[in-house]
Amino acid sequence: MYKIIKKEKMAHDSIVLNEIEATQIAKKAKPGQFVILRVDETGERIPLTMANVDKEKGTITIIYMIVGKSTRSFSMLEVGDGYQDCVGPLGEPTKIKKKGNVVCVGGGTGTAVLHPITKGMYEAGNRVITILGARNKDYLIMEKEMRKVSDEVRICTDDGSKGRHGLVTEELKEILETQKIDEVVAIGPVPMMKFVSLLTKEFDVPTIVSLNPIMIDGTGMCGGCRVTIGGKTKFACVEGPEFDGHQVDYGSLIRRLDAYKHEEEHSNECMFAEGLR
Amino acid sequence: MINVKDLTKKERRQIPRQEMTERHPKQRAKYFDEVTLGYSLKEAQFEAARCIQCKDPTCIKGCPVSINIPGFLEMIVEDNLNDAIDKVWEATALPAVCGRVCPQEIQCEEVCIVGLKKGTEPVGIGNLEMFIADWARANNVKNSAEIPPSTGKKVAVVGSGPAGIAVAGDLAKKGHEVTIFEAFHKAGGVLLYGIPEFRLAKNVVAYEIEQLESLGVKIEYNSVVGRTIDVDELLEEMDYDAVFIGVGAGLPNFLGIPGEDLNGVFSANEYLTRANLMRAFEFPKYDTPIIPGKNVAVLGAGNVAMDSARTALRLGAKSVKIVYRRTRVESPSRHIELHHAEQEGVEFEFLTSPLEFIGSANGKLTGINCEKMKLGEPDEDGRRRPVPIKDSQFFIDCDLAIISIGTTANPLLTNVTDGLELNEWGNIKADPKTGKTTKNAVWAGGDITLGQATVILAMGTGRDAAKSIDEYLRRI
Ligand SMILES: Cc1cc2nc3c(=O)[nH]c(=O)nc-3n(C[C@H](O)[C@H](O)[C@H](O)COP(=O)(O)OP(=O)(O)OC[C@H]3O[C@@H](n4cnc5c(N)ncnc54)[C@H](O)[C@@H]3O)c2cc1C
Ligand SMILES: Cc1cc2nc3c(=O)[nH]c(=O)nc-3n(C[C@H](O)[C@H](O)[C@H](O)COP(=O)(O)OP(=O)(O)OC[C@H]3O[C@@H](n4cnc5c(N)ncnc54)[C@H](O)[C@@H]3O)c2cc1C
Ligand code: SF4
Ligand code: SF4
Ligand code: FES
Numbered sequence: 001m002y003k004i005i006k007k008e009k010m011a012h013d014s015i016v017l018n019e020i021e022a023t024q025i026a027k028k029a030k031p032g033q034f035v036i037l038r039v040d041e042t043g044e045r046i047p048l049t050m051a052n053v054d055k056e057k058g059t060i061t062i063i064y065m066i067v068g069k070s071t072r073s074f075s076m077l078e079v080g081d082g083y084q085d086c087v088g089p090l091g092e093p094t095k096i097k098k099k100g101n102v103v104c105v106g107g108g109t110g111t112a113v114l115h116p117i118t119k120g121m122y123e124a125g126n127r128v129i130t131i132l133g134a135r136n137k138d139y140l141i142m143e144k145e146m147r148k149v150s151d152e153v154r155i156c157t158d159d160g161s162k163g164r165h166g167l168v169t170e171e172l173k174e175i176l177e178t179q180k181i182d183e184v185v186a187i188g189p190v191p192m193m194k195f196v197s198l199l200t201k202e203f204d205v206p207t208i209v210s211l212n213p214i215m216i217d218g219t220g221m222c223g224g225c226r227v228t229i230g231g232k233t234k235f236a237c238v239e240g241p242e243f244d245g246h247q248v249d250y251g252s253l254i255r256r257l258d259a260y261k262h263e264e265e266h267s268n269e270c271m272f273a274e275g276l277r
Numbered sequence: 278m279i280n281v282k283d284l285t286k287k288e289r290r291q292i293p294r295q296e297m298t299e300r301h302p303k304q305r306a307k308y309f310d311e312v313t314l315g316y317s318l319k320e321a322q323f324e325a326a327r328c329i330q331c332k333d334p335t336c337i338k339g340c341p342v343s344i345n346i347p348g349f350l351e352m353i354v355e356d357n358l359n360d361a362i363d364k365v366w367e368a369t370a371l372p373a374v375c376g377r378v379c380p381q382e383i384q385c386e387e388v389c390i391v392g393l394k395k396g397t398e399p400v401g402i403g404n405l406e407m408f409i410a411d412w413a414r415a416n417n418v419k420n421s422a423e424i425p426p427s428t429g430k431k432v433a434v435v436g437s438g439p440a441g442i443a444v445a446g447d448l449a450k451k452g453h454e455v456t457i458f459e460a461f462h463k464a465g466g467v468l469l470y471g472i473p474e475f476r477l478a479k480n481v482v483a484y485e486i487e488q489l490e491s492l493g494v495k496i497e498y499n500s501v502v503g504r505t506i507d508v509d510e511l512l513e514e515m516d517y518d519a520v521f522i523g524v525g526a527g528l529p530n531f532l533g534i535p536g537e538d539l540n541g542v543f544s545a546n547e548y549l550t551r552a553n554l555m556r557a558f559e560f561p562k563y564d565t566p567i568i569p570g571k572n573v574a575v576l577g578a579g580n581v582a583m584d585s586a587r588t589a590l591r592l593g594a595k596s597v598k599i600v601y602r603r604t605r606v607e608s609p610s611r612h613i614e615l616h617h618a619e620q621e622g623v624e625f626e627f628l629t630s631p632l633e634f635i636g637s638a639n640g641k642l643t644g645i646n647c648e649k650m651k652l653g654e655p656d657e658d659g660r661r662r663p664v665p666i667k668d669s670q671f672f673i674d675c676d677l678a679i680i681s682i683g684t685t686a687n688p689l690l691t692n693v694t695d696g697l698e699l700n701e702w703g704n705i706k707a708d709p710k711t712g713k714t715t716k717n718a719v720w721a722g723g724d725i726t727l728g729q730a731t732v733i734l735a736m737g738t739g740r741d742a743a744k745s746i747d748e749y750l751r752r753i
Binding site for chain 2: 042069086220221270
């Protein structure tokens, strides 16, 4: 069992943070890598990025949004409970280098995934501007943590309750128009990553995105996580999850993420019918 | 009642091959229970009595691990089942598995003297191996081999497939301390996530794993060697004296034709893993979903393709077609699997090659454009090469396609392990007799050295490696 030693809820309880005991994973984890968790014997294997790692304590932190049955089951675990399985670190770590001026763009829970990367970029000596986007100010996460690892943080909300009233791409466009940016890292909902990539392409700024296709094993065995990058098939769990944003076939990714929509809804309904066991 | 023991040699020779009872094809194609029901003791004794106890038993030469076949068959005839299973265990760690899934017809049974005679069938060696192993399991008979005192030597085994199971069992029996590191949350490798329940019940595999644990073998689940821990860490920081790598074949091949990213196009590995390991056939009790196709096309015609096709039937498909570039004769599948698939209603489109997957506007598979082939000149391995027939394109209507055209070596571990030499296909180079790799204190076996092979061959490499590792451990 992988014990939960800390649990926090945020954004109207729609997002949950767990700090989990996983010594061996913590020892090896690098920014950008993820784990696959299974709640119990009948559970699905669910990939989540490590938002933080404490090598001394031997813990990893995950931050996830409750979107369906599995994440809802996760959210019912309390401190002292544990996940039956946790495997990792999986995926290739982010290639963190000193580039100069870097913009990190986070949307929704993507911010959690972005945090260790931003930290890495900052510690590598880059000047980091972070743009965080959310529906409204209550759904904004990790602002404080991000401020610690950025030279500048800009906020965008859909309803204008905090920061800019508008999309992260508008904020990014202003920056690209006025400053020389060497790299952009964008992590969030697929449409956000798509539009960020379209924009940075115009400005010819290299862009990294982190893809979240449906996965099972996470070791390159099933091919379920395949994505199309520059016309070639790649397995996101071993060759990713980060890719050159300008090469990604977003349409294909969006379609594949919906492959089990019907079954997922059914699973959710069953869970509610059973009274959230 | 006839007592088999009392039959004369001549009478024995007149016994027909005892067919194993199977569930009715149309019934069994609806659920996942095992197709074969096993022999009764009487049936087993009659079948075993068909063996003429050759002086120079060719069957043993046909078996990759040289089981003393006439030896254990005669013990079955004599009702001496305890000794029979011990005899089998001398040579194999997984009789219940091999009895079920070995391609016997091209191994032990192909060269059985009885079968070589015109008009007679070979002795049902595989069936009898399954019988004796199932008997041992049902009666909780334990391997009577005694475990010597601990040698204090530690061995790490990477992967819990047949190769890993064999190496771990043999080394534990020699008194070494063995730990298996397995990437998944369960042990068994392909036996668990690949070969379906209806061909190899998962409680059979679970039992074999329990046997290993009762020998003192420890299993660390959720441990991806190369990510969670490295081979060099095992050797240097964790004080393992030797490492055996049995990580299997892994990486699924795709066709590389347009439309492969459509929803409804699966690799067989994904489809079977969802169904077997994650038990998607019990969705929503189990959380992992699967797309239950109505019209299914399986591309390829090996064992894996047969397993995928028959799984699709059991998940409720109306029609399942196997699409293959060559003909039935060239199909690399076991005869019995192809036969079972056919019995259950799987259709075959031989001499057909896929050109493109076609989908709807929302990205769902609706069919495959195919073309007809004919067999041309033989290629290097003597198989006649399929060549397209001009203007023969046609459309196969399907909402689920399962690509089953083999796998290549998974580079996850080999990419990050220094000193391991690979061959041109990415398989680990290992001494064919001992499994020793080019890296100090590291052995390898199974599909990662052989390419895609069989359970018994993987197990055989494991046993060879265990011998070599044992010798090494006694030397250092
Ligand atoms: C490498 C990677 C890192 C991720 N990191 C995070 C993270 O840090 N925080 C976070 O909130 N989310 C993250 N995700 C997404 C997260 O895995 C999904 O939200 C989760 O699997 C949903 O499961 P569910 O049963 O609760 O929802 P469901 O109702 O089953 O599905 C909701 C949606 O989630 C996606 N999904 C379903 N099953 C899987 C699966 N097995 N693998 C991947 N996606 C799936 C599908 O697109 C689906 O439409 C990550 C995904 C990947 C691949
Ligand atoms: C669907 C299907 C049907 C088949 N049918 C037959 C049949 O009827 N008869 C027959 O003889 N053969 C059959 N085979 C082939 C046979 O199963 C394989 O040859 C055999 O299982 C290979 O054994 P192995 O021990 O080398 O590897 P595997 O069985 O592949 O096991 C490898 C294990 O290593 C684990 N692993 C992988 N990477 C790592 C890592 N980095 N760290 C830790 N663990 C890792 C995997 O999770 C897995 O558990 C079939 C194969 C498939 C896929
Ligand atoms: S292990 Fe396979 S080849 Fe050997 S006797 Fe058994 S069935 Fe035949
Ligand atoms: S070859 Fe056939 S008949 Fe001869 S010993 Fe082997 S099983 Fe018996
Ligand atoms: S998740 Fe199976 S290959 Fe990537």
